[in-house]
Amino acid sequence: MKFYMTPGSCSTAIHIILEEMEEIFEAHIVNLPAGDQFKPEYLAINPKANIPALVRPDGTVLTEVAAIAFWLGRARKRGQFWPANLEDETRALETMIFVTSSLHGHGFARIFAPGQFSADSQAHATIEAQGRALVQKGFGIVNQTLEGRKWVGGDYGVADAVLFYVEFWADKIGLALPANLLAHYRAMLARPAVSQVLREEGYAPDKLGQRDRV
Numbered sequence: 001m002k003f004y005m006t007p008g009s010c011s012t013a014i015h016i017i018l019e020e021m022e023e024i025f026e027a028h029i030v031n032l033p034a035g036d037q038f039k040p041e042y043l044a045i046n047p048k049a050n051i052p053a054l055v056r057p058d059g060t061v062l063t064e065v066a067a068i069a070f071w072l073g074r075a076r077k078r079g080q081f082w083p084a085n086l087e088d089e090t091r092a093l094e095t096m097i098f099v100t101s102s103l104h105g106h107g108f109a110r111i112f113a114p115g116q117f118s119a120d121s122q123a124h125a126t127i128e129a130q131g132r133a134l135v136q137k138g139f140g141i142v143n144q145t146l147e148g149r150k151w152v153g154g155d156y157g158v159a160d161a162v163l164f165y166v167e168f169w170a171d172k173i174g175l176a177l178p179a180n181l182l183a184h185y186r187a188m189l190a191r192p193a194v195s196q197v198l199r200e201e202g203y204a205p206d207k208l209g210q211r212d213r214v
């Protein structure tokens with residue numbers, strides 16, 4: 001498979017899943033700041049001009065973190081990384097959709113790219129603050145869903161890698177994680193595949209997960 005990714009981005013979730021599953025893949029770095037995502041050769045693969053994208057063994061392309069994670073979890077490695085019962089499957093999907101659409105699409109997008117929400121640079125500080133508030137509120141909700149459980153879908157699975165990327169972003173920008181999320185983040189950091197991916201993407205896993213909870 002061919003995996004189109006950018007270090008330290010939402011594609012880190014898929015990178016972790018591919019490593020955990022010991023999949024064989026070719027990694028292709030898309031340099032977002034340089035605008036690689038808008039080049040005709042990349043648009044021919046993914047017209048959405050974003051990462052991640054995964055070219056599957058049959059040549060078809062999958063986009064969207066939640067969809068790629070679902071397909072890998074459900075279809076590969078005998079579903080070992082996807083819950084076996086309907087309730088846990090549904091909860092895993094619920095968390096993946098909330099992470100990608102609300103926490104990332106509404107919250108972190110405002111923090112990292114306020115210019116996408118207003119061309120007026122004077123409004124950017126307010127937009128960024130709105131993003132932080134949305135993320136904190138959303139983290140509180142996911143924190144409750146993790147009460148009494150170590151992993152999102154019962155056992156460890158692809159939804160945990162999806163939740164991980166927003167926890168990692170919070171750590172990078174100094175946003176405190178509530179208790180259950182911090183425990184989940186640290187449990188992820190302790191997984192060999194996660195530290196391997198972080199090192200490959202240019203991070204020092206030993207320096208992460210230090211901050212105390214709110």
Ligand SMILES: N[C@@H](CCC(=O)N[C@@H](CS)C(=O)NCC(=O)O)C(=O)O
Nearest residue numbers: 009010032049050051052064065100
């Ligand atoms: N809804 C998409 C969002 C993907 C997305 O926003 N990716 C970012 C990187 S984290 C990107 O490629 N941005 C393109 C850009 O900055 O121009 C998904 O969940 O995969």
